[in-house]
Amino acid sequence: MADGVKLEAQGIPTATICSTAFAGAARVQAANLLRTVGGNDAIISSLGLTYRPAAWRRATFTVQADNLWNSSFQEVPAVPAARRQISGGVTYAW
Numbered sequence: 001m002a003d004g005v006k007l008e009a010q011g012i013p014t015a016t017i018c019s020t021a022f023a024g025a026a027r028v029q030a031a032n033l034l035r036t037v038g039g040n041d042a043i044i045s046s047l048g049l050t051y052r053p054a055a056w057r058r059a060t061f062t063v064q065a066d067n068l069w070n071s072s073f074q075e076v077p078a079v080p081a082a083r084r085q086i087s088g089g090v091t092y093a094w
Contacts, residue, residue, distance in 0.1 A: 016051075016052065016053050016054045017050075017051075017052040018049070018050070018051050018052070019049075019050045020047070020048065020049050020050075021046075021047070021048040021050075022045065022046070022047050022048075023045065023046045024043060024044065024045040024046075025043070025044050025045075026041070026042075026043050027041060027042050027043075027044060027073065027075070028040065028041045029041070029075075032077045033077075034077035034078040035074045035077040035078070036074075036078070037072045037074065037080075038071065038072040038073035038074050038081060039073065041073075042071045042073030043069060043071070044067065044069075044071060044073065045067075045068040045069060046064065046065065046066045046067075046068065047064070047065050047068055048062065048063070048064040048065075049062065049063045049064075050062050058092055058093045058094060059090060059091070059092050060090070060091040060092075060093075061088070061089075061090055062088060062089045062090075062091070063086070063087070063088045064086070064087050064088070065084065065085070065086045066082070066084070066085045066086075066087075067081070067082060067083065067084045067085065068084065069084075070083060070084040
């Protein structure tokens with residue numbers, strides 16, 4: 001730990017931060033004649049990844065995927081479900 005502190009004091013980055021987040025839900029709905037696709041049950045999941053490289057301490061890179069399993073489950077009957085969506089971003093703080 002002390003060596004890491006000495007390197008940081010000299011302006012040399014010593015750590016990279018990477019984190020993940022997962023969210024999931026199992027849904028079971030009552031039968032409804034308006035729900036034409038996707039059935040009455042589904043597993044809906046999202047996954048996110050955040051990466052903060054040691055060389056660029058002020059930058060954060062993110063990627064997130066929603067509806068991982070590309071489920072066509074209609075949460076609201078007769079309203080089409082959102083398809084799988086993958087998004088990413090870069091944040092720079094000063």
